Amino acid sequence: MKQKLNDTTIATTQSSADYELLDSGEGEKLERFGTVILSRPDPQALWRKQMTEKEWTVADAYFSRDGKATSWTIRKSIADKWQINFADLTFIIKPTAFKHTGLFPEQANNWNWMREVIMGAKKSEPTREINVLNLFGYTGGASLACAQAGAKVCHVDGSKSAITWARENAEASGLTDAPIRWILDDARVFVEREIKRGKKYDAIVMDPPAFGHGADKEVWKIEEDFLKLLDLCAKVLSDKPIFFVVNGYASGYSALSYKNALVPIVKTFGGQIEAGELAIAESKSDRLLPCGIFARWKIG
Numbered sequence: 001m002k003q004k005l006n007d008t009t010i011a012t013t014q015s016s017a018d019y020e021l022l023d024s025g026e027g028e029k030l031e032r033f034g035t036v037i038l039s040r041p042d043p044q045a046l047w048r049k050q051m052t053e054k055e056w057t058v059a060d061a062y063f064s065r066d067g068k069a070t071s072w073t074i075r076k077s078i079a080d081k082w083q084i085n086f087a088d089l090t091f092i093i094k095p096t097a098f099k100h101t102g103l104f105p106e107q108a109n110n111w112n113w114m115r116e117v118i119m120g121a122k123k124s125e126p127t128r129e130i131n132v133l134n135l136f137g138y139t140g141g142a143s144l145a146c147a148q149a150g151a152k153v154c155h156v157d158g159s160k161s162a163i164t165w166a167r168e169n170a171e172a173s174g175l176t177d178a179p180i181r182w183i184l185d186d187a188r189v190f191v192e193r194e195i196k197r198g199k200k201y202d203a204i205v206m207d208p209p210a211f212g213h214g215a216d217k218e219v220w221k222i223e224e225d226f227l228k229l230l231d232l233c234a235k236v237l238s239d240k241p242i243f244f245v246v247n248g249y250a251s252g253y254s255a256l257s258y259k260n261a262l263v264p265i266v267k268t269f270g271g272q273i274e275a276g277e278l279a280i281a282e283s284k285s286d287r288l289l290p291c292g293i294f295a296r297w298k299i300g
C-alpha cells in the first residue's frame with residue numbers, strides 16, 4: 001500500500017497472518033510474530049498507547065534497557081527462534097541483544113517493488129540475466145525477494161552471523177539453490193574490488209547504517225562514507241540498469257536527501273525517482289508507525 005503526501009510516498013506495511021503491529025506509543029511497540037508477541041522500544045512512537053497497561057501484558061517477552069545493559073525479559077515460555085511466513089518468504093525470528101528480531105517488516109513494500117521491476121525487465125527481455133548487488137544485506141530479505149523474481153544476487157554484509165542467518169532464511173524459503181553469492185566483506189572494499197574486476201550490476205540495493213564496522217573492523221560513518229560509496233556504485237552499474245534503492249534508519253536525514261543523491265542516475269539513464277517514508281500500520285487503529293526512509297530509482 002502507498003499513499004502520496006506532497007509527492008512524498010508513505011510505503012506502508014499492513015498486518016498479515018504472521019505479522020501484526022498491535023499497538024505503539026510512549027516509546028514502545030507491541031508486535032506479533034507468528035504466535036509470539038514481543039514488546040520493544042521504538043523512539044518514533046511519540047504518542048500515547050491505545051491499549052491499556054494490562055492489555056500490554058499479553059507480550060510473551062519485552063526488551064528493556066538500563067543504562068548500557070540490555071535484556072529480554074521472558075514472561076511466557078518461547079523458543080529461542082521460530083519461523084514465520086511474511087511477504088511471500090519465510091523468516092527465522094530470533095530476538096537479539098540489540099532488540100532486533102532479524103526482520104524489518106516495513107521493507108515489504110520495497111521487496112514487492114523490486115520483484116515487479118525485475119519481472120518487468122525479464123518480461124521485456126526473457127533471455128536477459130539480471131544481476132543485483134545487495135550491500136549491507138543483513139538477514140537477506142531483499143536478496144531473497146530478488147532471487148525469487150529470477151535475478152542473480154550478490155549479497156554483501158560485514159557480519160558473519162548476519163550472513164549465516166540470511167542463508168538460513170534462504171533455506172527456510174526454499175531458495176537454497178537460488179543464484180545468490182554470500183559475501184562477508186566491507187561494502188566499500190568489495191565494490192572497489194568489483195570495479196577492478198570489471199564486474200557490472202543491473203540493480204543495487206543498499207541499507208547503510210548511520211555508524212558501523214566492516215568485516216575487518218573498517219569504520220563506517222554515513223556522513224563521511226555514503227557519497228563515496230554511491231560514487232563507487234555508479235562505476236559498477238551496467239549500461240542498462242533497472243533500479244537503485246537506498247534505505248535509511250536512525251541517520252537523521254530526510255528522504256529528500258537520498259532522493260537528491262540519486263539524481264545523477266536520472267541524468268545518465270533517465271527513469272524516475274520515488275522517495276518517502278517506510279511505515280507500519282497498526283492493526284487496531286489508523287495510525288502509522290514511521291520506521292525509516294527510502295529513495296528508489298527505476299528505469300522507464
